[in-house]
Amino acid sequence: MPEHIVIVGAGQAAAQAIDTLRRREFRGRITLIGDEAFLPYQRPPLSKKYLAGALARERLALRSESYYAERAVELRLGHRCVRIDRDTHRIGLDDGEVIAYDALLLATGSRPRALQVPGAQLPGVFYLRTLADVDAIHARLREVRRVAVIGGGYIGLEVAATCRELGHDAVVLEMADRVMNRVVCPRVSRFFEAEHARHGVRIVLDARVAAVVGAQRAEGVALADGSIHPADLVVVGVGAEAADGLARQSGLECTDGICVDEHCRTSDRLIHAAGDCTNHPSRHYGRRVRLESVDGAFEQGTVAALDMLGEPAIYDKVPWFWSDQYDLKLVIVGLALDHEQIVLRGDPATRAFSACYLRAGELVAIETVNRAKDQIAARKLIAGRARFDPTKLSDPDILLKDCTLTGIMSQAPAFPG
Numbered sequence: 001m002p003e004h005i006v007i008v009g010a011g012q013a014a015a016q017a018i019d020t021l022r023r024r025e026f027r028g029r030i031t032l033i034g035d036e037a038f039l040p041y042q043r044p045p046l047s048k049k050y051l052a053g054a055l056a057r058e059r060l061a062l063r064s065e066s067y068y069a070e071r072a073v074e075l076r077l078g079h080r081c082v083r084i085d086r087d088t089h090r091i092g093l094d095d096g097e098v099i100a101y102d103a104l105l106l107a108t109g110s111r112p113r114a115l116q117v118p119g120a121q122l123p124g125v126f127y128l129r130t131l132a133d134v135d136a137i138h139a140r141l142r143e144v145r146r147v148a149v150i151g152g153g154y155i156g157l158e159v160a161a162t163c164r165e166l167g168h169d170a171v172v173l174e175m176a177d178r179v180m181n182r183v184v185c186p187r188v189s190r191f192f193e194a195e196h197a198r199h200g201v202r203i204v205l206d207a208r209v210a211a212v213v214g215a216q217r218a219e220g221v222a223l224a225d226g227s228i229h230p231a232d233l234v235v236v237g238v239g240a241e242a243a244d245g246l247a248r249q250s251g252l253e254c255t256d257g258i259c260v261d262e263h264c265r266t267s268d269r270l271i272h273a274a275g276d277c278t279n280h281p282s283r284h285y286g287r288r289v290r291l292e293s294v295d296g297a298f299e300q301g302t303v304a305a306l307d308m309l310g311e312p313a314i315y316d317k318v319p320w321f322w323s324d325q326y327d328l329k330l331v332i333v334g335l336a337l338d339h340e341q342i343v344l345r346g347d348p349a350t351r352a353f354s355a356c357y358l359r360a361g362e363l364v365a366i367e368t369v370n371r372a373k374d375q376i377a378a379r380k381l382i383a384g385r386a387r388f389d390p391t392k393l394s395d396p397d398i399l400l401k402d403c404t405l406t407g408i409m410s411q412a413p414a415f416p417g
Contacts, residue, residue, distance in 0.1 A: 002102035003028045005308060006091060008081045008246070009107035010034025011043070012294055013275030015062040016301030017105055022071045024309055030073045031099060033091075037078035038131055039065060044294060046134045047158040048324050052166060053138065060131065084250035086268055103270055103308045106247055106258060107301065110240040110276040110292055115150060119212030124219075125234045128155055137235065144232030145169055148221045150209055151237035152179035154323045157192065159235050160201045161325045171229050172196070173207040173221060183321070183332060185355050188367050191348045192325065199326060204229070240292060242277045255279055257290040262314045264304035272308060274300035283316045284383070285337055285364075293319050318383045320375070331375040334365030334382045343388075346371065346396035353396070361387035361405065374400050 005021065007014045010032055018030060034040070041060040049055035068075060080094040090100050112127040114120070126137050141147075147163045149156045152174030160170045172179070178189035179196075193203055208224035212234055220230040242257035253259040253267040257279035264272045264280070275297035279290045296319055303315040320333045328351065339357040346353030352370040356363060363382050368375040377400040392403040 001026075001028070001310065002308060004031070004101055005029070005103045005105065006031045006033065006099055006101040007105045007107060008033045008091065009105075009109055009243075009275070009277070010036065010038075010040045010077065011107060011109050011275060011297065012040070012062065013107035013109075013297040013301035013304070014105070015040040016298045017107065017274065017305040018068075018071065018073055019063075020302045020305035021309070024306070024311070026309060028102075030071075031076060031101075032068070032073055033076045033079060033081050033093065033099075035078070035080040036130055036132070039063065039068070039075075039077070041131060042294075043129075044322075046131065047128055047155050048162055050131075051128075051134050051138060051159065051162045057131070081246060084246060084271075086250055086271070089270060101270070103272070105304055105308070106266070106271065106273040106277060107275045107297070108243040108246060108273075108277045109297075111243045112236065113239040113241050115209070115212075115236045115238055117209055117211050119214065119218070120236075122212055122214050123217040124214065124232065125212055125236060127236050128159060129240075137233070140233050141166065141168065146231045146233070147171070148173060148229050148231035148234045149237060150221065150234065151239070152176070152203065152205075153182070153237055153239065154180065154321075156235070156237035157196065157325055158323060159237065160196065161199065164196075164199050164201050165326070170200075171202040171204060171231070173204050173209060173223070173229065175207055175209070177205050179203065179205075184330070184367050185336070185342050185357075187342075187344060187348065188330070188355055188369065191353075191369065192328075192330075195326065195328060240276070242279070242290060244277050247273065247277070255288075259288075262316060263307045263312050264300050264315060265307060272304040274304040280315065282335075284318060285335055287337070289335070291319050293321055295320055318379060320379065329370055329372075331368045331372075332365065333368075333375050333378045334363075336365040339364055341390065343390050343393045345374065345394060356388070356393055358388060358390065358393075361390075363388055371396075377401050 040062045083092040146169045149160045149172045152172050163170045210224045211222045213220045218234045220228045222228045244254045244258045247258045248254045258273040260278045276292045303313045306313045323330045336357045341358040343356040354368040354374045357365040366378040386404045
């Protein structure tokens with residue numbers, strides 16, 4: 001049993017690991033290190049309610065300050081971990097402090113992918129990842145009218161929707177031929193494009209950003225076709241990558257994230273990793289994946305904490321994700337990998353429908369828009385490898401569970417090592 005557990009990273013995975021450790025009556029030291037000067041907080045509301053000014057800062061915190069004090073958690077907030085010495089089991093902080101550990105949890109999350117074009121460093125160009133990022137965007141929004149969002153993924157569309165609801169002119173510049181092209185099917189993309197257009201957001205597809213233009217600060221975005229989209233504020237949302245630099249520097253195995261096993265163990269027996277920074281095995285889908293998921297961070301934080309206490313658990317939950325845009329709730333359950341058929345369930349014109357991904361009749365993923373019953377039922381059905389009758393599945397009046405072919409289950413794919 002370790003005497004001192006150190007956690008680097010102060011997000012959802014870290015908060016959940018602390019809660020699990022103390023609930024399992026771990027009485028040793030816990031030190032939490034976070035490079036932001038804030039207690040662990042929720043990130044999903046940043047691009048929505050918090051940006052809109054509809055959610056107070058104190059309500060973002062996952063736990064109160066007294067929670068950590070009562071559980072004797074030593075906080076080192078506003079400090080970066082700059083090195084891990086795996087031989088001496090010590091870490092170094094940016095202020096020179098050295099901390100010894102018996103067990104180390106890396107919960108460093110992800111970081112926004114940088115925009116690599118001329119002018120990307122101009123004042124007025126923002127990324128949205130942290131509380132400080134949103135505070136800076138919000139302050140600027142009070143002074144401007146025109147907003148350009150580079151990237152039509154979750155973050156970009158949520159920011160555009162929020163800005164439009166605040167009364168700003170908003171344009172989304174997406175390099176692909178449809179929005180959210182990496183995470184939803186074409187029919188769902190087209191639905192959201194139409195909804196944004198209905199609310200007054202301009203969406204430009206096949207948009208190759210050539211530069212951010214401006215003299216002293218951002219004044220617009222130039223595309224490769226020669227067009228310029230004027231903007232007083234530019235928000236970049238072109239994806240995220242694992243914050244695995246510290247792990248790589250220390251020699252841990254990393255491939256698109258920190259490589260862990262199903263117990264969240266890294267290649268060092270004293271170091272675990274959890275959350276968006278990990279590349280982990282999915283036995284359900286038969287491959288390794290790296291996901292950016294609040295639920296995944298929560299579950300992996302629990303698994304890592306239990307394993308550090310000598311209570312091995314396995315992380316293999318079917319992932320799920322969500323996005324709120326206007327009055328629409330998009331929920332995705334599962335991963336649309338190697339599917340053979342997409343069955344539309346309901347009419348998009350009703351603003352409540354689902355897209356079901358089938359492989360040999362098995363439901364491997366579902367995208368739901370304002371259909372809570374479908375996404376809740378799908379979590380259990382996907383995990384259970386249920387197979388479906390496509391004809392029944394296309395009828396939105398039949399409950400999802402009643403569309404299955406009873407007694408027929410597919411075999412789990414073999415996991416490649």
